[in-house]
Amino acid sequence: MALTRVELENFTAFRSLQLDLSPGINVLVGANGTGKTHLMKVCYAGCEASRSPVDDFARKLAAVFLPSGHRLKRLVRRESGADGKATIRICRGSLTLEQSFASRPRLVSLRPSTFASDEPEPEIGEWGHEPVESVYIPVKEMLSNAPGFRSLYAKREIHFEETYRDVLDRAYLPALRGPTDERREGLLTGLQKAVGGRVLVENEEFFLRSEEGEIEFSLLAEGVRKLALLWLLIRNGTLPSGSVLFWDEPETNLNPKLFGVVVNTLLELQRADVQEFLATHDYVILKELDLRTTTADQVAFHALYRQEETGDVVCGSARSYRSIAPNTIADTFADLYDRETKRSLRGLAG
Amino acid sequence: MTFTEGNLEIDIADAVGGRRFEDQHGLSHCMKAVDLVVELPDRYLYIELKDPQHPRATPKSRGEFIEELLSGRLDEALKYKHRYSFLYEWASGRADKPVDYLVLIALNTLDEAHLVTRTEALSRALPQRGPDGQPWQRDIVGGCGVFNLESWTRSFPDYPASRLVAPGQRDGGAR
Numbered sequence: 001m002a003l004t005r006v007e008l009e010n011f012t013a014f015r016s017l018q019l020d021l022s023p024g025i026n027v028l029v030g031a032n033g034t035g036k037t038h039l040m041k042v043c044y045a046g047c048e049a050s051r052s053p054v055d056d057f058a059r060k061l062a063a064v065f066l067p068s069g070h071r072l073k074r075l076v077r078r079e080s081g082a083d084g085k086a087t088i089r090i091c092r093g094s095l096t097l098e099q100s101f102a103s104r105p106r107l108v109s110l111r112p113s114t115f116a117s118d119e120p121e122p123e124i125g126e127w128g129h130e131p132v133e134s135v136y137i138p139v140k141e142m143l144s145n146a147p148g149f150r151s152l153y154a155k156r157e158i159h160f161e162e163t164y165r166d167v168l169d170r171a172y173l174p175a176l177r178g179p180t181d182e183r184r185e186g187l188l189t190g191l192q193k194a195v196g197g198r199v200l201v202e203n204e205e206f207f208l209r210s211e212e213g214e215i216e217f218s219l220l221a222e223g224v225r226k227l228a229l230l231w232l233l234i235r236n237g238t239l240p241s242g243s244v245l246f247w248d249e250p251e252t253n254l255n256p257k258l259f260g261v262v263v264n265t266l267l268e269l270q271r272a273d274v275q276e277f278l279a280t281h282d283y284v285i286l287k288e289l290d291l292r293t294t295t296a297d298q299v300a301f302h303a304l305y306r307q308e309e310t311g312d313v314v315c316g317s318a319r320s321y322r323s324i325a326p327n328t329i330a331d332t333f334a335d336l337y338d339r340e341t342k343r344s345l346r347g348l349a350g
Numbered sequence: 351m352t353f354t355e356g357n358l359e360i361d362i363a364d365a366v367g368g369r370r371f372e373d374q375h376g377l378s379h380c381m382k383a384v385d386l387v388v389e390l391p392d393r394y395l396y397i398e399l400k401d402p403q404h405p406r407a408t409p410k411s412r413g414e415f416i417e418e419l420l421s422g423r424l425d426e427a428l429k430y431k432h433r434y435s436f437l438y439e440w441a442s443g444r445a446d447k448p449v450d451y452l453v454l455i456a457l458n459t460l461d462e463a464h465l466v467t468r469t470e471a472l473s474r475a476l477p478q479r480g481p482d483g484q485p486w487q488r489d490i491v492g493g494c495g496v497f498n499l500e501s502w503t504r505s506f507p508d509y510p511a512s513r514l515v516a517p518g519q520r521d522g523g524a525r
Contacts, residue, residue: 283463287463322459322461330461330462330463333461333462333463333466334462336462336466337462337465337466337469337501338501338504338505340466340469340470340495341469341495341497341501341505342505343493344469344473344493344494344495345450345452345492345493345495345505346450346492346493348393348450348493348506349495349505349506350504350505350506350507350508
């Protein structure tokens with residue numbers, strides 16, 4: 001079942017946030033520093049916590065946020081003071097995963113396997129009865145740096161968010177047995193056309209097999225690698241119905257001409273019951289979604305912004321692009337437009 | 351002075367002259383033309399008005415307009431409307447002030463990103479600069495801009511533009 005709600009209290013940028021989630025696509029927009037990535041990482045950690053009794057929520061939170069010394073207390077909102085306490089609550093229908101941790105923990109440890117939390121660890125049991133498959137695509141592309149990374153990550157304390165290791169784990173999965181369903185086959189064909197070939201893995205190294213031969217990923221444009229990753233994840237069954245995809249700034253290093261392919265893929269996956277979270281700063285991504293969405297699609301736009309009076313991060317949700325408020329991306333265009341008009345019309349425009 | 355074109359009305363208080371142009375210049379068989387030519391103390395305004403949400407507009411005509419807009423055909427048409435209007439006015443001895451070209455598209459789905467794009471496209475279609483990007487000795491066109499009703503009102507608070515009949519209302523027949 002899809003994530004239905006997330007509540008954050010005194011967690012990183014958030015004093016108090018309650019957000020109802022769409023079972024389809026959740027688009028997070030907002031200025032830098034309003035917590036879009038944090039929101040996605042919390043939800044991702046929650047999904048991961050459902051899959052393994054060992055891989056508990058607190059450990060995953062520390063691994064994806066990388067607070068100094070893996071101390072969760074550093075994720076307590078700083079303005080809440082020395083006695084502050086952060087609480088995270090994630091819901092999937094009637095199932096709830098809750099975790100609290102305080103600024104002043106009784107236990108302090110530098111090891112990632114034990115945690116600086118003075119609260120009882122959450123009851124993963126019921127949450128884990130219905131494990132959620134999920135994948136988090138970070139902003140920076142990792143496939144070209146993949147060879148040897150996972151073994152290095154497993155052996156050494158290197159300062160990388162675990163999302164990078166996780167996405168490589170997913171990318172390396174071999175293709176599923178049996179035929180791919182028609183919808184996904186169509187998506188694979190579209191992505192293949194956009195990247196110019198199929199992806200193959202040899203000795204942990206990714207290649208694009210195109211008409212020109214096999215090309216190492218390090219020689220491909222970063223935008224092409226991103227689409228190739230999407231191709232891999234669909235091809236190897238990482239995104240089945242009921243799974244959750246998190247994608248931080250899909251637009252990064254991608255030519256806007258390819259945004260249509262990306263958005264079409266995301267909409268089709270949503271139609272195949274994949275829940276999605278996108279954080280974006282890009283007008284074209286939003287507009288492609290606006291133009292390609294049908295009435296049957298489930299898309300929610302969540303605009304994170306700071307309240308002028310208090311500075312608190314709050315969220316306004318909308319069902320359509322035009323209803324997003326505030327829309328910092330549109331505001332930027334409006335500002336550009338007004339200045340362009342003033343310059344062009346030499347004092348005529350006010 | 352108040353100018354009306356179809357369902358749109360613009361009030362330009364400091365106009366010292368002006369007229370509906372496209373349907374009254376008498377050479378429509380060989381010269382395209384903008385809807386309005388307005389004379390201000392320091393410049394001429396060539397104004398083209400588009401109203402795809404006119405109460406009598408059909409879904410088909412609205413769709414055709416949007417297709418024209420997105421395909422670039424509208425920029426082509428706007429280019430020729432300006433060119434022939436300028437030529438006509440020049441030949442009539444009325445090219446004594448700079449010309450600004452304003453296009454008002456009364457379509458509420460045009461957001462600012464569209465308007466920036468459309469203004470740039472129009473600007474590229476017009477000979478604002480001479481050869482090698484150098485200024486002309488005499489400008490053919492000064493500035494240009496594409497507006498919706500909201501951005502027109504914001505840019506020209508002294509030149510209010512409005513619909514005579516709001517979209518969705520019946521206008522009681524042809525005007």
